[in-house]
Amino acid sequence: MPKLDKRTADALVWALLLTAPFWLTHVGGYVELGSRVLIYALAAMALNFLLGFTGVLSFGHAAYFGLGAYGTALTIKYLCPSTPVGMLVGILTGTFAAALIGPMIVRLRGVYFAMCTIAFGQVFYFIAFRWSSVTGGDDGVSAWHRMPLDLGFTSIDLLGNNKAFYYFALAVFAVCAAAMAFLLGSPFGRTLLAIRENERRARFLGIPVDRHIWASWVISCLFVSVAGALYALLNDFVDPRAMRWDQSGNFVIMAVLGGMRSFWGPLIGAAIFIVLQDYVSSETQNWMSFIGLFFVLVVLFFPRGVLGIIQRKAKP
Amino acid sequence: MSLLRVDSISKNFGSLIAVNNVSMTVEPGELRAIIGPNGAGKTTFFNLISGFLRPTSGHITFDGADITDLLPARRVWRGIARTFQVTEVFPELSVHENLRIPVEVASGFRLRPWLSRVAAEAVGARVSELLDMGGLASKADRLVGELAHGDQRATEIIMALALKPQLLLLDEPTAGMGDQETYEITRLIRRLHQGSKLTIVLIEHDMRVVFHLADRIMVLDQGNFLAEGTPKEIAANKAVQSAYLGQAA
Numbered sequence: 001m002p003k004l005d006k007r008t009a010d011a012l013v014w015a016l017l018l019t020a021p022f023w024l025t026h027v028g029g030y031v032e033l034g035s036r037v038l039i040y041a042l043a044a045m046a047l048n049f050l051l052g053f054t055g056v057l058s059f060g061h062a063a064y065f066g067l068g069a070y071g072t073a074l075t076i077k078y079l080c081p082s083t084p085v086g087m088l089v090g091i092l093t094g095t096f097a098a099a100l101i102g103p104m105i106v107r108l109r110g111v112y113f114a115m116c117t118i119a120f121g122q123v124f125y126f127i128a129f130r131w132s133s134v135t136g137g138d139d140g141v142s143a144w145h146r147m148p149l150d151l152g153f154t155s156i157d158l159l160g161n162n163k164a165f166y167y168f169a170l171a172v173f174a175v176c177a178a179a180m181a182f183l184l185g186s187p188f189g190r191t192l193l194a195i196r197e198n199e200r201r202a203r204f205l206g207i208p209v210d211r212h213i214w215a216s217w218v219i220s221c222l223f224v225s226v227a228g229a230l231y232a233l234l235n236d237f238v239d240p241r242a243m244r245w246d247q248s249g250n251f252v253i254m255a256v257l258g259g260m261r262s263f264w265g266p267l268i269g270a271a272i273f274i275v276l277q278d279y280v281s282s283e284t285q286n287w288m289s290f291i292g293l294f295f296v297l298v299v300l301f302f303p304r305g306v307l308g309i310i311q312r313k314a315k316p
Numbered sequence: 317m318s319l320l321r322v323d324s325i326s327k328n329f330g331s332l333i334a335v336n337n338v339s340m341t342v343e344p345g346e347l348r349a350i351i352g353p354n355g356a357g358k359t360t361f362f363n364l365i366s367g368f369l370r371p372t373s374g375h376i377t378f379d380g381a382d383i384t385d386l387l388p389a390r391r392v393w394r395g396i397a398r399t400f401q402v403t404e405v406f407p408e409l410s411v412h413e414n415l416r417i418p419v420e421v422a423s424g425f426r427l428r429p430w431l432s433r434v435a436a437e438a439v440g441a442r443v444s445e446l447l448d449m450g451g452l453a454s455k456a457d458r459l460v461g462e463l464a465h466g467d468q469r470a471t472e473i474i475m476a477l478a479l480k481p482q483l484l485l486l487d488e489p490t491a492g493m494g495d496q497e498t499y500e501i502t503r504l505i506r507r508l509h510q511g512s513k514l515t516i517v518l519i520e521h522d523m524r525v526v527f528h529l530a531d532r533i534m535v536l537d538q539g540n541f542l543a544e545g546t547p548k549e550i551a552a553n554k555a556v557q558s559a560y561l562g563q564a565a
Contacts (some may be wrong), residue, residue: 190416
């Protein structure tokens with residue numbers, strides 16, 4: 001296998017994503033499946049900003065994913081029937097909540113951090129579950145749908161046209177991925193790598209570690225709320241399961257499965273996860289057992305994830 | 317004015333008194349060695365100066381300001397850099413990246429999401445200069461974790477220097493090294509001290525290194541101050557001989 005340099009890999013990923021609606025149907029998929037992969041990939045990549053590039057494991061990202069989704073759904077349903085406005089409110093809600101919770105948890109490390117993120121995540125889950133008058137409780141927020149995208153000179157029908165929604169999601173995904181890649185290549189991004197590599201060394205090089213972890217946490221939650229907003233639009237529906245702790249676990253599985261040290265790893269992980277889920281769940285209700293088994297095998301034998309295997313093979 | 321003043325500092329861990337009422341004054345440009353048998357409290361003393369630990373009592377003054385209660389990162393911003401007894405580097409990053417990070421932090425770029433071309437070039441030039449200083453230029457693209465122990469040590473010292481410190485704290489810079497590596501590191505420290513007039517405080521077990529490098533030596537024993545003086549005075553000190561050198565002889 002020839003060695004994949006970074007630029008070729010990037011070009012390959014974008015080419016595949018740009019053409020997906022045209023080849024997906026020929027390999028047994030469908031356009032909506034592609035949209036779902038994109039959205040979960042964005043969530044897993046956002047989580048991996050914190051996990052793979054700052055070295056901090058959150059098990060509560062579903063909360064901010066869910067806040068993004070609920071913010072979008074409730075805004076479109078009750079306040080303003082506009083897709084961009086709904087998304088904006090959702091993203092701001094998720095990011096703002098993360099910014100407030102951040103200072104309470106950034107001093108914790110390892111499993112303590114993970115447990116506290118679960119706990120805060122479940123707080124939001126139960127609010128969504130119990131506050132029926134606003135969130136619809138267990139029934140979720142339904143009876144609304146994504147609105148056409150008004151660009152002034154023309155209007156794009158996101159609802160009736162699956163391909164149009166896919167490309168809308170891809171555009172949002174591209175902006176977020178580019179922003180994350182840009183940040184990771186900056187001096188600020190390198191301080192995050194420093195914290196991942198050796199927190200003590202980072203501290204004694206003059207990096208205020210807790211503050212930088214807070215910043216990384218907020219950035220990560222910002223992008224996961226974007227994914228949540230898209231998720232609400234994809235389904236024209238949101239219910240409390242979007243923010244339950246097992247959803248957080250799924251994001252972690254995707255990131256680790258694909259390879260958390262590589263930028264595109266979570267995208268690969270999300271693709272495998274969603275496609276396996278789609279195919280296996282049509283055969284058996286126990287699809288999670290298969291993903292679980294696959295996950296255990298990957299972690300046991302290829303701790304750097306699926307992309308880690310490819311990259312190792314690619315080394316001469 | 318002295319650069320570093322430690323006033324009757326103590327550190328207790330429960331009932332164990334690791335450092336007991338020790339004072340020390342370091343002048344600008346001085347190279348001070350701290351020696352003492354195992355368990356003398358040398359590393360604890362270091363940790364108090366660098367902010368890794370808070371003292372139970374006593375005060376630390378650096379460059380005229382009280383730094384006793386400052387967090388480690390803030391002490392670094394004031395000009396105190398340190399290395400550790402067990403090498404602390406960024407193992408899965410290249411030597412170049414290991415040096416680029418402290419250079420960017422020291423340049424005030426740690427929160428920058430981008431750098432202008434001029435700033436990036438200045439950072440690059442500084443990194444090259446540091447690579448040359450540590451004799452690491454040929455290994456710039458290797459991961460630090462893959463380097464020999466001596467090169468990792470050198471990387472760590474150069475990382476500390478990248479911060480342009482006023483005071484460099486070295487905790488056993490030659491620990492676990494062979495003769496050749498010890499020689500290289502000793503030469504590097506000597507160059508920094510004599511060439512750049514950098515103030516250095518180091519802990520060291522290798523007496524050849526200590527007597528070769530130090531302007532003054534402080535001896536600790538079981539957490540207590542035992543003696544201080546020039547290498548000659550310390551070598552002649554009866555109390556030191558019985559507590560420390562006597563063991564080795």
